[in-house]
Amino acid sequence: MNFDLSDEQQLIKSTAREFTDKEVVPVAGPNSANHHFDLELVQKIADQGYLGAIVPREYGGAGLDYITYALICEEIGRGCSGMRTVVSVQTSLVCSTILKWGTEEQKQKYLPLLCSGEWLGCFGLTEPGAGSGASDQKTRAVQQDDGSWRINGAKMWISLANHAKLALIFAQTEPELKHKGLACFIVETDQPGFQPTPIDGKMGLWASDTAEIALDDVIAAPDSMLGQVGDGFKVAMSALDSGRYSVAAGCVGLCQAALDESIRYAQERTQFDRPIAGFQLVQAMIADMVVRTEAARMLVYRAGAVKDAGRPSTLETSIAKYNASEAAVWCANTAIQVHGGAGYSSDHPVERFFRDARVTTIYEGTSQIQQLIIGRAVTGIDALKPMVLERAPA
Numbered sequence: 001m002n003f004d005l006s007d008e009q010q011l012i013k014s015t016a017r018e019f020t021d022k023e024v025v026p027v028a029g030p031n032s033a034n035h036h037f038d039l040e041l042v043q044k045i046a047d048q049g050y051l052g053a054i055v056p057r058e059y060g061g062a063g064l065d066y067i068t069y070a071l072i073c074e075e076i077g078r079g080c081s082g083m084r085t086v087v088s089v090q091t092s093l094v095c096s097t098i099l100k101w102g103t104e105e106q107k108q109k110y111l112p113l114l115c116s117g118e119w120l121g122c123f124g125l126t127e128p129g130a131g132s133g134a135s136d137q138k139t140r141a142v143q144q145d146d147g148s149w150r151i152n153g154a155k156m157w158i159s160l161a162n163h164a165k166l167a168l169i170f171a172q173t174e175p176e177l178k179h180k181g182l183a184c185f186i187v188e189t190d191q192p193g194f195q196p197t198p199i200d201g202k203m204g205l206w207a208s209d210t211a212e213i214a215l216d217d218v219i220a221a222p223d224s225m226l227g228q229v230g231d232g233f234k235v236a237m238s239a240l241d242s243g244r245y246s247v248a249a250g251c252v253g254l255c256q257a258a259l260d261e262s263i264r265y266a267q268e269r270t271q272f273d274r275p276i277a278g279f280q281l282v283q284a285m286i287a288d289m290v291v292r293t294e295a296a297r298m299l300v301y302r303a304g305a306v307k308d309a310g311r312p313s314t315l316e317t318s319i320a321k322y323n324a325s326e327a328a329v330w331c332a333n334t335a336i337q338v339h340g341g342a343g344y345s346s347d348h349p350v351e352r353f354f355r356d357a358r359v360t361t362i363y364e365g366t367s368q369i370q371q372l373i374i375g376r377a378v379t380g381i382d383a384l385k386p387m388v389l390e391r392a393p394a
């Protein structure tokens with residue numbers, strides 16, 4: 001087992017680190033405070049090649065491996081979770097899904113636009129009544145005589161939807177078929193029936209864009225489906241396999257940011273005539289942050305290694321995402337403790353880290369859903385499927 005990064009991976013990590021320190025960190029606080037979705041910064045991130053990191057070069061991507069992609073997500077996530085969310089949605093949920101399920105024509109048409117940042121994409125799975133139980137889609141797609149699809153319904157909590165030019169929309173084609181009727185459509189949003197409305201009042205992730213979408217007679221072209229009717233759930237799960245991985249990597253960055261701020265503050269702040277870093281109980285908090293950060297990083301790299309080997313990685317990805325997101329919440333919370341009263345104020349970034357970390361145990365599958373995926377793998381019993389209990393004969 002080799003724990004060393006290759007020379008190329010180290011170079012990309014240090015480039016992403018420098019980029020984050022120069023371009024992301026200085027604006028992360030103000031963008032969050034102003035609830036500003038910074039499209040100029042998104043374009044700078046795209047110009048670095050980070051929106052198409054795992055997309056092959058022939059489609060406009062950077063053609064990088066999954067471990068290198070994690071290094072990029074970690075660095076951007078260290079600076080701003082709102083911007084790391086952009087990378088996750090665009091690269092993992094949208095690009096990698098088109099890459100895996102799209103026709104050659106769909107890939108050539110859309111991937112270069114997305115990798116370059118010319119277009120933003122969004123991923124429309126969640127509905128007001130379908131969150132963890134994502135297969136219970138109420139959005140309906142009906143095929144027209146000309147082969148196109150007419151889509152009606154509503155989506156909830158969709159990142160980037162106010163700015164996206166392309167949306168992956170999941171819909172039911174035949175309710176009687178249940179999950180076998182689900183399909184995923186590439187929808188171009190420049191049409192009157194696609195109506196996003198910003199969601200205000202979020203606890204955190206203020207520098208990211210989140211919307212609910214009304215779909216009112218939205219038209220998807222005849223050749224806009226990813227896969228076939230009935231593939232919708234599989235398409236969603238494969239997207240989340242990549243998306244959860246990038247969230248986990250971003251959470252490692254959040255852990256690292258919380259740790260860095262805590263070390264800095266503990267060395268500077270004095271109480272009882274010594275830096276608080278000199279107190280054993282403060283060092284214990286910092287040591288526990290180090291351990292959780294390193295453990296989260298290793299589990300992300302392991303999931304990345306499995307992906308790079310081309311093997312199924314659902315279990316390793318869920319383990320990495322569950323662990324890293326819970327670690328990010330814990331580290332950010334502990335960083336506030338290390339800062340005392342100062343940590344409870346927006347004068348220090350750790351309160352933003354905590355608010356931003358909090359969503360990571362919820363989106364792209366809650367911690368409970370990750371636990372059920374892990375539990376299913378080790379027990380062989382799928383707790384998400386209705387269980388039919390056989391009655392013993394009388």
Ligand SMILES: Cc1cc2nc3c(=O)[nH]c(=O)nc-3n(C[C@H](O)[C@H](O)[C@H](O)COP(=O)(O)OP(=O)(O)OC[C@H]3O[C@@H](n4cnc5c(N)ncnc54)[C@H](O)[C@@H]3O)c2cc1C
Nearest residue numbers: 123124125126131132157158159362363364365366368369
């Ligand atoms: C800021 C933000 C951005 C988002 N971006 C996107 C996006 O771009 N695209 C998209 O499609 N979605 C997005 N989401 C939606 C997100 O993926 C969902 O919120 C998440 O899947 C949970 O669904 P829910 O909110 O409906 O919660 P629910 O599913 O109602 O869950 C509520 C609680 O019940 C628990 N629960 C539910 N079912 C079970 C079960 N079977 N066993 C045990 N516990 C269970 C959950 O773990 C949770 O604790 C975003 C959400 C947020 C907050």
